[in-house]
Amino acid sequence: MPQRPYVIDQMISAKSIAARIEALAREIKSEFSGADKLVVVGLLRGSFVFIADLVRELDDLDIEVDFLEASSYGDSTESSREVRILKDLRGEIAGRNVLVVEDIVDTGHTLARVTEYLRTRDPAKLRTIALLDKPARREVDFKADFTGFEIPDEFVVGYGIDYAQANRNLPYIGKVRFTDG
Numbered sequence: 001m002p003q004r005p006y007v008i009d010q011m012i013s014a015k016s017i018a019a020r021i022e023a024l025a026r027e028i029k030s031e032f033s034g035a036d037k038l039v040v041v042g043l044l045r046g047s048f049v050f051i052a053d054l055v056r057e058l059d060d061l062d063i064e065v066d067f068l069e070a071s072s073y074g075d076s077t078e079s080s081r082e083v084r085i086l087k088d089l090r091g092e093i094a095g096r097n098v099l100v101v102e103d104i105v106d107t108g109h110t111l112a113r114v115t116e117y118l119r120t121r122d123p124a125k126l127r128t129i130a131l132l133d134k135p136a137r138r139e140v141d142f143k144a145d146f147t148g149f150e151i152p153d154e155f156v157v158g159y160g161i162d163y164a165q166a167n168r169n170l171p172y173i174g175k176v177r178f179t180d181g
């Protein structure tokens, strides 16, 4: 449970998210057109809502869904920087096209490390998509191939994204505003 009292101010509406995902799906379809199967890899847990909406906009592609869990913030709002793989893929990606789906690129450590790890498995093509990007926070040189929205340096929740496990079930993205000063 979060330790400090806060309120949530809406930043990106459910409707805007849905419209953006439709556009992203068109970009992904042109990147992965052709007969090869695409393995869509969701990073647990924050991407679970995004991946659910995204794959349903990719209904004319031949896809499989898999998940990977990397260590994250724990219950704080600061990145730990040291990224570990906590739960590996179930399926094989060697020689296959892979799209890694992430909720937010913040410092960049998570996706930099995860893509480095997945490349050791020899995928045919490896691409990344992040719903949100906070470029002001970047510590390593990493840019997702597809990005939903660039946002300022705010701590956000909702649409799968948590604060100490709370608020994942909000249908929109909101920013956390602490009310104890």
Ligand code: IMP
Binding pocket: 046, 072, 073, 079, 102, 103, 104, 105, 106, 107, 108, 109, 110, 111, 154, 155, 156, 157, 161, 162, 163
């Ligand atoms: P990075 O390794 O610093 O790029 O962090 C990426 C991960 O940190 C994301 O997958 C999120 O789990 C988490 N994260 C980054 N920013 C936020 C935020 O504003 N709210 C909640 N989680 C965040």
Ligand code: MG
Binding pocket: 043, 044, 045, 046, 072, 103
């Ligand atoms: Mg995460």
